[in-house]
Amino acid sequence: MDLIERCKSGDASAQRELVETRTRQVYRWAVLLGVRPREAEDVAQEVLVTALRRIARCRSQAVATSWLYQITRRIVANQRRLAWFRRVLLTQEPERAAFGHVNARGMEEELDLRRFLDRLPRKLVEVLMLMEVEGFTRDEVAEMLQLPAGTVASRLRLAREAFRAVAERAPAREARQKLSWRAR
């Protein structure tokens, strides 16, 4: 039996394995879709809990990733509505890196890339993220987003152009940093 079948049969170790092997991926999807790191942890938990509770609806192991992504999309959309509400109420949190890095440059690069993604329309971010970062094929992405393959291809082309344009327009990191002396 594959992992999904074992989960459906109530195998607790299979359910644990599903959670352990998918947490990073779901978290990464949430972050790249614009969710802040702290909320992305909640989103990832919510996605995995939902997946376990509704495992009977997953048709097979072959479509598990697509099914998980669709759950993630819905929960991210809900979270973004709530996040707007929170921004109205609360002071904005300082930016922080979502992923583990071994040096500060890695952190800065991640923050830059996420800022660029934030400037793109959501439908372009999805295709860019799924194909360029996650490595899915056009047909796989078409299945995940329930779109024709041709639409995925044209969105990818537009997404790449838009991403490059945003990145090129951003000021150089060195120019953004400045010595700021309180004593002045």
Added chain:
Amino acid sequence: MSSSGEHSGMDPVERLRALSGAAPPDEAERRMIRGALERADQPSTLARPWLVWPAVALAAAAGLALLLLRTPRPEKLSPIAAPQQQLRETRQAPETVAVGPHRVELAARSRLRLTRSDPRQVRAVLERGRARFAVQRLNGGSFEVESNGILVQVVGTRFTIETTADCTRVEVSEGRVSVSDGQHAVLLTRGDERLFCSRVVSSSASALPGEAMMREAMTLAGRGELAPMVRLLESYLSRYPGGVFEEDALFHLCLARARLGQRERAAELARTFERRFPQSRRAERLRDLLSEGGP
């Protein structure tokens, strides 16, 4: 114009691809896994709808109250060093200095030069002696100390750096720091103490540090000495669980076992690799290699 000096000329989409396989910090990942498994065991709140609408009403009322009461907070800048205080040098007595919210305990006969300081980006050079750093939460900023060509980049911690003519000792009391020589980076965690002399990395312990172990393992692989390579990789994985080279070590260990004809061990390692690094393209390569009958 590119957004970053270091990535000038690199296609932004290529830069984005580098996030492939990016993972949350270990502690965050553990929290998510633990939380998901605990919650999955509990009945859904939607199974008790009588809880939901009162909760929504309460949350809305609380939110409205918060909106009415909350006033904007002005950004608070912590005191930082003024331009004329960029260089701190101690003579007979130690001294504690503030750099923004961070604290530096400078030992006697030591010299620290601040080359950059604003509320979020701090860079200093330890030119002589010893300094102990207590770095506050960075929230996306950076705190870097350079000494003898070694760069220590902080990820929120307490650590000590001591420099002599050719070497720099780094000791981490709390948290993590990354130490690089411009080509390789080593992550030191609480309790680690290492000596860096020019480009040679040595350790206060008798065993080789992680990075040197990996380099040695690759050298052994190049010479076809698979058995000692396997021993060294297993030693690394045992000594540095979750270390920065864990993925490389596990991957090469699996290949080496397969090459040595230990197919069952190799298959087990491949399964472990896939569990630990499900998004790595190497997982697929290991599956293909083992299904084809080995590398």
